[in-house]
Amino acid sequence: MKLFHAQASPFVRKVMVLIHETGQLDRVELVPGETTPLAANPELARANPVGKIPALMLEDGTTFANSPLICEYLDTTHDGPRMVPASGPERWEVLRMQAIADGLMDAAVLNRYEIMMRPAQLRWPEWSDGQMAKVDRVMDVFEASVQRSGATVDLATISMACACGYLDFRYAGRDWRSARPALADWYAGFSDRPSMRATVPPAG
Ligand SMILES: N[C@@H](CCC(=O)N[C@@H](CS)C(=O)NCC(=O)O)C(=O)O
Structure with missing residues (x-):
């Protein structure tokens, strides 16, 4: 593949x-x-x-x-523990959290394009603010839900961690941790996993 x-x-x-x-x-x-x-x-x-x-x-x-x-x-091409549960409420919860995390990443990536690619005179600050408001709302949902995640590794926690990692990478000046201590603590642990360490985005 x-x-x-x-x-x-x-x-x-x-x-x-x-x-x-x-x-x-x-x-x-x-x-x-x-x-x-x-x-x-x-x-x-x-x-x-x-x-x-x-x-x-x-x-x-x-x-x-x-x-x-x-x-x-x-997730169908390996024999280890499933990253997406096959059925039941657990499946929908994992897919639900993935969808929210993807929504954060969509908003953050689109805003990055706005800032980096659109000619300055054509930029639309209110549109950017709207995208980053989505980011903040999703991070608040993560904060409220992350205690239930514990040490679980599945597609929900992977998606959440990649969303947090993208904010650190592209929006490094934006402090998401102070108001979200549970998420900050959880992310510190998850981002230390070898899978996360091996996939850290390049500097710059
Ligand atoms: N919904 C897609 C989003 C993928 C996406 O937005 N990728 C960006 C890079 S982070 C991209 O390829 N952008 C190029 C473009 O929009 O033309 C997914 O989950 O894979």
């Missing part, structure tokens, strides 16, 4: 952490997938018409786009 990859993407990181946690590193070849809406990666666009990473290409050329789908697929 080939994974279109870039170390800076929080969605790619989510997939990579799952790959590490499920012991599948030797089954996935990483191929460069850097892309932006203004500079599409042609090879990626041929495989994934949406032109986004992560995208996972199987041996027969079938390509899965969208990190929740990729993670669900990769």
